[in-house]
Structure formats: structure tokens, C-alpha cells
Amino acid sequence: MTTVVIGGTAGIGLEFARSRAAAGKDVVVAGRDVAKANAVASEIGARAVIVDLAEPKSIAGALADIRDVDELVMLAIDRDSNSAKDYDIDRAIGLTTIKLVSYIETVHTLYPRMAPDASIVLFGGRAKDKPYPGSTTVSTINGGIIGMVNTLAIELAPVRVNAIHPGIVGDSWYWAEKPAAVLDAYRSRTPTGVLATMADVVDAIDFLLRNKSMNGQQIGIDGGWMLT
Numbered sequence: 001m002t003t004v005v006i007g008g009t010a011g012i013g014l015e016f017a018r019s020r021a022a023a024g025k026d027v028v029v030a031g032r033d034v035a036k037a038n039a040v041a042s043e044i045g046a047r048a049v050i051v052d053l054a055e056p057k058s059i060a061g062a063l064a065d066i067r068d069v070d071e072l073v074m075l076a077i078d079r080d081s082n083s084a085k086d087y088d089i090d091r092a093i094g095l096t097t098i099k100l101v102s103y104i105e106t107v108h109t110l111y112p113r114m115a116p117d118a119s120i121v122l123f124g125g126r127a128k129d130k131p132y133p134g135s136t137t138v139s140t141i142n143g144g145i146i147g148m149v150n151t152l153a154i155e156l157a158p159v160r161v162n163a164i165h166p167g168i169v170g171d172s173w174y175w176a177e178k179p180a181a182v183l184d185a186y187r188s189r190t191p192t193g194v195l196a197t198m199a200d201v202v203d204a205i206d207f208l209l210r211n212k213s214m215n216g217q218q219i220g221i222d223g224g225w226m227l228t
């Protein structure tokens with residue numbers, strides 16, 4: 001059986017793919033960049049598939065060779081920085097298409113090749129609850145992931161569907177490159193005193209895929225940040 005990681009060529013997706021491949025699983029990592037996907041796949045012992053979620057009508061063809069899926073994890077994101085006051089429509093359409101149309105088109109494509117006990121994990125994020133400047137599209141699509149989980153868990157049953165909504169993942173490239181003062185400010189408002197790590201999130205993906213009673217759930221990973 002195969003683990004498919006859409007957005008598995010970088011960040012959290014790559015770390016999850018690495019862990020599954022190291023455990024001997026057949027793993028497919030998917031991303032847009034041919035050179036990056038091939039390099040990553042050969043480094044961790046996975047197969048590479050090239051797909052651009054900004055082009056939903058190309059997904060079926062791009063994923064045509066994938067078979068026998070028991071784990072599907074979708075993390076792909078091409079972040080925009082957007083606001084209602086200064087709205088970039090093209091960027092907004094791009095990101096909204098990736099998460100809200102193409103995640104479902106990917107499920108539509110792979111579902112006929114999924115085992116009945118297969119499991120799907122989708123990625124949103126805490127920006128839906130705690131917006132930050134520029135997060136208008138990100139906050140909106142993260143909210144959309146909630147509805148997506150609910151409808152897919154019913155429609156695809158007994159296939160299980162859950163979502164992870166990380167807070168600030170401090171060692172992911174997007175946040176690791178921010179000024180120390182920015183991260184310190186988030187850390188000071190986190191009850192555990194530490195930001196979530198990619199390893200913490202990978203552990204949660206594994207839990208949701210493995211635990212046969214986890215279904216229709218939205219899991220926040222943020223050290224209790226929502227309490228402050």
C-alpha cells in the first residue's frame with residue numbers, strides 16, 4: 001500500500017514522507033518542481049510525482065500512475081500575503097484554488113484507488129482563529145478545511161478524514177527565517193513556552209492516520225496558544 005504526500009517535497013510534508021519511507025513504506029511525494037521532487041525522492045527513498053494544484057484540471061493526469069493508496073496527506077500551499085484593503089485577486093484565486101478546489105479534486109482522483117480502511121489528513125492552520133496581517137486568504141481557506149473534513153468524512157465513509165491546524169511551527173522555513181523578535185513574541189504567548197516543531201506535527205499526522213477511531217476531527221497543534 002502507498003502513502004501519498006501532496007506537498008511532500010518540503011517542510012512538514014517532507015519530514016512526514018521521510019519518516020514513512022524510513023519505516024519501509026512505499027511513499028509518493030508530490031510537488032510542482034521536477035528537480036526538487038526528484039532530488040527529495042531519491043534522498044529519502046520515495047517516488048516523485050509532479051503535479052501543480054494551481055491547475056486542478058491537470059491533477060487526474062498527473063496522479064494517473066498512483067495505485068493502492070492507504071494514506072493521503074495534503075499539505076501543499078503557495079502562501080499569499082493578502083488583505084481586503086489591498087486585495088490581490090490573482091494571488092487569492094491561486095491559493096484558494098490549491099486548497100479548496102484541488103485538495104478535493106485530488107481526493108476525487110485517488111478515491112477509487114483507496115482501500116476501505118484508508119485515511120486522509122488535510123492541512124489548515126490556526127490563522128483561521130488568530131489572523132495576522134496579510135493572512136486574509138490563508139485564514140479563509142483554513143476555515144474551509146473544516147467544512148471539507150466534515151463533508152468528506154461522511155461522503156467517503158468508511159475512509160477516515162481529519163485535519164491538522166498548526167500554530168506557528170518554529171522550525172519550518174516560513175517562520176524560521178522571521179526575525180527573532182517575531183518568534184519571541186509568539187513564544188511569550190504560548191503556555192508551553194515553546195513553539196510547535198515539524199516533528200510534533202509529523203507525530204500528529206501519524207496518530208491521525210493510525211488511530212482507527214479518529215475521524216472528522218480538527219486537531220490544533222500550538223502549545224496551548226489558543227488559550228491566551
Ligand SMILES: NC(=O)c1ccc[n+]([C@@H]2O[C@H](COP(=O)([O-])OP(=O)(O)OC[C@H]3O[C@@H](n4cnc5c(N)ncnc54)[C@H](OP(=O)(O)O)[C@@H]3O)[C@@H](O)[C@H]2O)c1
Pocket residue numbers: 006007008009010011012013030031032033036037051052053054074075076077078098123124125126127165166167168169170172173174175
Ligand atoms: N509552517 C507553519 O508554521 C504552518 C502553520 C500553520 C499551517 N501550516 C500548514 O501546514 C502545511 C505545510 O506547511 P509547510 O510550512 O511545511 O509548507 P512548505 O514548506 O511551504 O511546503 C509546501 C509544499 O507545497 C508544495 N506546493 C506549493 N505549491 C504547490 C502547487 N501549486 N502544487 C503542488 N504542490 C505545491 C511545495 O512544493 P513545490 O514548491 O515543489 O511545488 C512544498 O512541497 C501547509 O498547508 C500550511 O498551510 C503550516
